[in-house]
Amino acid sequence: MTQYTIDSITDNKARILLRADESKSLVIDLVELPPNIKEGDIIELTIDGQRVLDAKVLTDATTAAKKRVETLLEKLKNKNK
DSSP, X not given: OXXXXXXXXXXXXXXXXXXXXXXXXXXXXXXXXXXXXXXXOEEEEEXXXXXXXXXXXXXXHHHHHHHHHHHHHHHHHHHXX
């Protein structure tokens, strides 16, 4: 399985970024992904062409990534004071 980040969701499609190289993206139908996903979620997928064979939301990885971003933003805010 390969890790991706949900970049955006529009018109029942999700744009996902490859975690190892975020310059690479795919557009996947939402029906192929776990329910209740949202932008910023980190997921693991097994994909065959445009068909998702297996999908899992990585809740712990998503939480950790959001915490890292919040910490960086806080450091930037404090640096500008």
